[in-house]
Amino acid sequence: MGSLCAAAAQNMSLCDKYTTALLTENNATNQYILLTLLVNTVVIGNYTQPNKNAVPGILAKGSYEGEEVDLLPYFNGSLKSNNRGGASGVAVNFLDDGGAVPLMMNMPANGTTSNQYFLLTHLYQFFGKLLACSGYDTMGFPKYSGQDMASSHAFMDLDPSEFGYFVTQVGLAATSFGVTTDDVSTVATALQKLFGYRCSPKVAVIPEMGPTLNSICQNEKCPLDPNAQCSAYPNNGVTMEPAWVDGINMTAPSPTGTMPSATTTGAVMFSGGASVERVAVGAIVGGLALAIAM
Numbered sequence: 001m002g003s004l005c006a007a008a009a010q011n012m013s014l015c016d017k018y019t020t021a022l023l024t025e026n027n028a029t030n031q032y033i034l035l036t037l038l039v040n041t042v043v044i045g046n047y048t049q050p051n052k053n054a055v056p057g058i059l060a061k062g063s064y065e066g067e068e069v070d071l072l073p074y075f076n077g078s079l080k081s082n083n084r085g086g087a088s089g090v091a092v093n094f095l096d097d098g099g100a101v102p103l104m105m106n107m108p109a110n111g112t113t114s115n116q117y118f119l120l121t122h123l124y125q126f127f128g129k130l131l132a133c134s135g136y137d138t139m140g141f142p143k144y145s146g147q148d149m150a151s152s153h154a155f156m157d158l159d160p161s162e163f164g165y166f167v168t169q170v171g172l173a174a175t176s177f178g179v180t181t182d183d184v185s186t187v188a189t190a191l192q193k194l195f196g197y198r199c200s201p202k203v204a205v206i207p208e209m210g211p212t213l214n215s216i217c218q219n220e221k222c223p224l225d226p227n228a229q230c231s232a233y234p235n236n237g238v239t240m241e242p243a244w245v246d247g248i249n250m251t252a253p254s255p256t257g258t259m260p261s262a263t264t265t266g267a268v269m270f271s272g273g274a275s276v277e278r279v280a281v282g283a284i285v286g287g288l289a290l291a292i293a294m
């Protein structure tokens, strides 16, 4: 009988249940570490040991129901797909503060002011609330400080394959830490319902933000929400494919200095050079191996 059984018997949230199972002490600090492990694995693929299965991660090319998917251009500054308040999208490099290297050390970024830092910490916070961490918005677990989901993804024109690939990586990452099939499917169903339909009406996801527009899958191929309110969305919910940064394929920047470029990041992630970082992972979350091995 491991700690997971004890946690389940207390009817804890998924966040609290798996913090207890994997990190033993269920407090805000450890809940934030759990979300860091989960989100970092979703982004760069599995990097912790031991694990139950491989996770390619959302930056790796893949496929979903036969459709090829490549989400990297949305993150490496090649697509004008980000909402910075204007009428159209702008290109932003979210791998601008160390790329995969700090993630493999259980950090969001090398520094605390980069695009990478804000994206990763916002993901920890947001998924922490979705998974109902009891320590959310207490010392050690900052509350979500990003935009609503419709606004953040408004210029991405994400389709069901891109959305499905992302949700699959969340599921694979959770499974790799020992999350049960039932719990993974609970989360996947919730993600699909909240964010996977076109033109969904306002719903409160982050309670302190009040009701917000949340459709992430907003391409015409996305299933229409049964309660669709397209008029609540910009341009009546019609999105346009984001443009590529001019000349991106002609002027691929060559890596300089010690900062890995987004392209070299892909090589760093799965190369044998990861052993140094893995020592750091083991040192920070020493309880992980025991919990998974039970």
Ligand code: HEM
Pocket: 071, 074, 075, 082, 083, 084, 092, 094, 118, 119, 122, 123, 126, 127, 145, 146, 147, 148, 149, 152, 153, 156, 158, 162, 163, 166, 167, 191, 195, 216
């Ligand atoms: C269940 C699905 C998803 C959830 C819950 C989710 C959640 C989030 C959250 C919480 C943020 C931070 C927003 C902010 O800081 O204001 C974000 C940003 C972002 N997401 Fe997603 N996301 C999902 C799917 C996707 C997919 C499929 C893509 C495909 C490329 C994607 C690309 C991005 C990008 C590029 C950003 C940065 C936006 C910016 O800061 O301007 N997301 N997402």
Ligand SMILES: *[C@@H]1O[C@H](CO)[C@@H](O)[C@H](O)[C@H]1NC(C)=O
Pocket: 011
């Ligand atoms: C367990 O928690 C769920 C969700 O918070 C709640 O609906 C349910 O009534 C709880 N069950 C017990 C036995 O406390």
Ligand SMILES: *[C@@H]1O[C@H](CO)[C@@H](O)[C@H](O)[C@H]1NC(C)=O
Pocket: 025, 027, 028, 029, 030, 139, 140
């Ligand atoms: C949570 O527990 C860990 C030990 O497992 C401790 O280092 C940390 O300070 C605690 N955090 C809080 C907020 O109590």
Ligand SMILES: *[C@@H]1O[C@H](CO)[C@@H](O)[C@H](O)[C@H]1NC(C)=O
Pocket: 046, 047, 048, 049, 051, 052, 053, 054, 055, 269, 270, 274
């Ligand atoms: C990812 O997981 C697979 C399957 O458990 C494993 O073979 C591989 O070594 C892992 N990769 C890393 C970088 O830890």
Ligand SMILES: *[C@@H]1O[C@H](CO)[C@@H](O)[C@H](O)[C@H]1NC(C)=O
Pocket: 070, 072, 073, 076, 077, 078, 252, 253, 261, 262, 263
């Ligand atoms: C971003 O990713 C795309 C697709 O994988 C790649 O073709 C492009 O060269 C990358 N751009 C940069 C600036 O790394």
Ligand SMILES: *[C@@H]1O[C@H](CO)[C@@H](O)[C@H](O)[C@H]1NC(C)=O
Pocket: 097, 098, 110, 111, 258, 259, 260
């Ligand atoms: C990481 O941050 C430190 C201190 O801010 C800086 O000296 C170093 O150059 C940074 N490294 C990378 C790879 O960005």
